[in-house]
Amino acid sequence: MHQGWWLLRKRLLPLLFLISFFAVLLLNSFAPAVAQLPAQTRQEIRGVWLSGNDFGVFRNRSQVQAAMSQLRQLNFNTVYPVVWNDGYTHYPSAIAQKIGIPFFFKGTDGQDVIADIITQARRQGLLAIPWFEFGFMVPLTSELASQHPDWLTQKQDGTQTSISAAGEVAWLNPFHPEVQKFIRELVMEVIAQYDADGVQFDDHMSLPVDFGYDKYTISLYTQETGNPPPPNPQAQAWIKWRADKITTFMVDLYQTVKARKPNAIFSVSPNYYDFAYKLQLQDWLNWVRLGIVDELVMQVYRNDLESFIGQITRPEILETQQIIPTGIGIMAGLRNRPVSIAQIQSQVRAAQQRGLGIGFFYYESLWDIAPEPAEQRQSAFAALFPNSALRDISENTPRQPTFNTISLPLYPKPSLGQRVRGYFLEVAIANGQPKRILLDTGTAGLRVPQEFLGNAPIRRTGQNIKEVLSDGTVLEGELVYTNVRFGLIPVAEPVPVQIVTSRQCTAQKPNCSAKSGVPFSGIIGVNYFEKTLPYNPLRKLPGNLSNGFIAIGNGGSNKNGSLILGLTADNQAGFKMASWTQQSEINGVPGKRWDSRLSKVCLTIAGSSAKNACNGRMITDTATINGLTEFKSAATAGKLKPGVLRSANALKVAINGIFDYSLTPGTRDGFNRWNLSISPQVELPIFVNPGIAFFDKYDVLFDPVNGRQGFRSRR
Template structure:
């Protein structure tokens, strides 16, 4: 039995302990322990059909919300519509504008805000070069550098993306390559990012590549004339290998500035990427130029979705780098049912993939409770060694 006197002495101590425990439980900085689960939980933040990047308040609110849903990775777009979404000296020199002219981006550095607020919430920030070598046909970039644009065999350059006319910078042209490398070095040097991401827009639509520079280079290196059939196997392989060589330059340029900055790639499935965009990401991955792979598998059918996850090139990548799947959460005019999202997340987990990333923030909708159900606790991001 504890005496009344001892009880009186212990009571203040018990009250102090209880109060401290309550504060600790309410304070993430004190209550959080190292997560025991390892899973990539990402989301793309884009300026297309989304307002998430167009004010400091939107950035702060959205990152707070995502952290509460136990996401751990942000992929903000930094290169879209022929402009950078961060203040860029390179863009000022090349395009004549240092920043996308959209009003909501003026007078601020969106990327620095995302990095700062993301890191405050223990989230990785990996900027995404969404447009790659693509640009709007009427962009300042295309107008200032018409010789950088590649073409079809008949000389036409426009490639429609939905209702939008696009052109493509020639990925084989040294000036284009050096400009892209300058953008990449600028970001890696100036921002405390955790990685940088590309997709198959760092390839080229297969019908393009018939500009004078490229067909001259093909003749010089192979002794052959560029074939009329853009799907010719040798012509396809030669162009794809040239793009692989450029990805090698990208990889080593990043590592020369910041060795621990991971190179992430989020392409379509391999067969489509190679045949449609000359982006042979399987070869990039085998060569060691990819340190995180997120295959965008936007399928409504669970059977078709799962079949892409079971592809041998995905299985092979999974054995030595974090390999995840990109899941469509919705489009501007169409929400993907949450039941479909749940089943796709489970399919990724069943195959022991590294995790998932959702395209895109705005289409998560008002479904916070559903995502917290899928991600009930915090998780560590997978690494090359985990």
């Protein structure tokens, strides 16, 4: 947003529109199901950016005071002073100076200009939201780029710069932890140093789609996906991976800001969505839906009114304004390209007619550098905003995501270990790096090794707990409480987690998984048959996402399955339901507790005495590789001996009218192996666990609200 911006944008506009047009044709739009929220009365945005071009004015205390007074008289309510621009902070920053970035933006009296602007704005009842204009963008010649070349990313050909509105610039790598730490510390420094009303990030909190081919990012992508980045920078999966990484950082940044000041406004000012996502990897609509944006001001710098209206009536704007205060960024003029007041008036009125607020770029062009006299311009602005509309951040409380439902991938391989088959969910614990953890629909509770934890606060209980798995593995470790994120969705509050520090086998099953020496990849138990703490962490997902889930297998392929969070009328279609039995509640476990072992299960095994006996119990379990039948009595097994069934022992498991599952036993782990055991000490006469292969044939639904389980045939 510098003086040459408009001329550059004018020259590039036809090319940008052409690129965007073909990008829209090539890529599917991101459109998950979202909650339909009722329209609410929202605080109207009437803001103006105080850019680097304005600092000639704002270095003078008396001019700051006059400017804030004038804005208040004209019924503006928000100013966005720039604090991060051209690789420098516009305020005295200990963080920046620590890494060798000099500071020279003092006022004419040696004062802190940002402190002065914020103080004078507040005296006039205006919100002051510091603006991190450059985001991840930085001049290649800056001290930051020179001293930290490993922080920069690059294009596939090794090029480190791109042409932007600010000229030729380099890009900090948004995936690098040191870059993320630096930006996070700058943001928190501003929040703490000035008790700022919020922070704002614009279209540069992003990365041009051609970037991301630096060594660090290539290694990270290869580690997580098993393949190097594709040579086509616009490959859909490559775009999504990078955009999701930026989103993950923004989720973390939002939570960090809110932990310090819960009512701070987390503001975003991007380009229109198709351009932002597909060409800048900025998935801001997802940010809105995730509940991490408190206000949005979309930049719509157009001369033509018809084009302007087309942008402000886009579906993403209509959706966003139902959720948060939403405004439109309007070009008030540049030094080398002034904008007439007539154009400004027509655009403001078009936005106001649609219930949208306004943000003007930038202060001096409101009336100081304009084609009309200042008095005429100020009179026109007074007519546009005839009534006062002050804003109050006390009502700006943290929001919940607006998703009704969302689908997360279930990966066929973990982050660690060599398990043959399984479904693994990506989980980040205590702000740690996402890890693929075994999804277990047969147990409850999140259990991970110490090294999976990040640096977020952990509440320790000092309570050592023990969990015995079905294969005889004993997990021991402390119960703690901390935040957890599934994909991009954080839990609403800290959940109990077992930090596993010891694994061993029971005497009865000495060949358990602990004996193999394979590193523990973690288990996330999502059953609702909790016996004690920890409980199923999905119970603490926000909003509708906590009301149940659907596990969809991958059909025995190497492709991903899906975990659909949040049950809706649409995604429950086609399921046949079986009821669970309600259990007594456990102190400390939210919601209802259910015995998810299904009753009246019919079992037939060729060569056994089990001939369509419908008195069995069954559990569907993604963590069990092979199917299992457990008999209390040897008589029920007939001539069969404990061990692996043979192909002659064809079996069928069914619940009348719900599902009918048949299998010919074989020798392939996870596909057709079936074990039989006889255990007189067990609780149930006949118990069946069909194992993970069951999920190749059926989608399985878990409904903890109504206490039922659903089955939908996939074949």
